[in-house]
Amino acid sequence: MPKRGKNYKAALGKYDKTQTYEMAEALKNVCEIAGAKFDETVEVHIKLGVDGRHADQQVRGAVVLPNGTGKTKRVLVFAKGPKAQEAEAAGADYVGAEEMAQRIQSEGWFDFDAVVATPDMMGVVGRLGKLLGPKGLMPNPKSGTVTMDVEKALHEIKAGKVEYRLDKQNIIHTSIGKVSFGPEKLLENMNTLMEAVVKAKPAAAKGQYLKSVTVASTMGPGVKVNPALIQF
Secondary structure (H helix, E strand, O other), rough: OOOOOOOHHHHHHHOOOOOOHHHHHHHHHHHHHHOOOOOOOEEEEEOOOOOOOOOOOHHHHHHHEOOOOOOOEEEEEEHHHHHHHHHHHOOOOOOHHHHHHHHHHOOOOOOOEEEEEEHHHHHHHHHHHHHHHHHOOOOOOOOOOOOHHHHHHHHHHHHEEEEEEOOOOOEEEEEEEHHHHHHHHHHHHHHHHHHHHOOOOOOOOOOOEEEEEEEEEEOOOOOOOHHHHHHO
């Protein structure tokens, strides 16, 4: 068990860690107990009552947060010809085709935060699955990152689009902004995310869908949200 610092222990004394809160109150607590010297990211961890090993119980998608994420994302676009020109004009940080794939494979180059690809490039991008997949960077039609509308995809990512997907424990981990946003803007972002996750409930999911929801800043302890109070 890692040793906890003084700031972490002090934060635990500022709220009741055994209690579950409404989203607004939970986010207020997160902002109040954040004590790092940098602008911490606020993360949400959502445990779902599904079994992601079954294809009909997968939960995955993307949503544009109304107040952005507080981070400027670097985007790599796999495209050729006019679509490559469209990507450059729309503000892509890197644009290319086979040469970009080669750079990733041979140099271990990952100076980007998101990847967009036109459908005709997926033969090239598909070979990078074992490298991009574990980092959550693999383009996917469900998240809008495999598309011919490169300009739209880029604008959404730059505006604050976040992807959500299950891990092996059927938990979604994603960020909803920075502590400096304050509770109100974080709540707007979290409402948008939670609404998308609730609407993505698979028809095959039985029983309680939202098992647990926790919010936390980068260096702070988790604050539990009462999932029964999350209604959309």
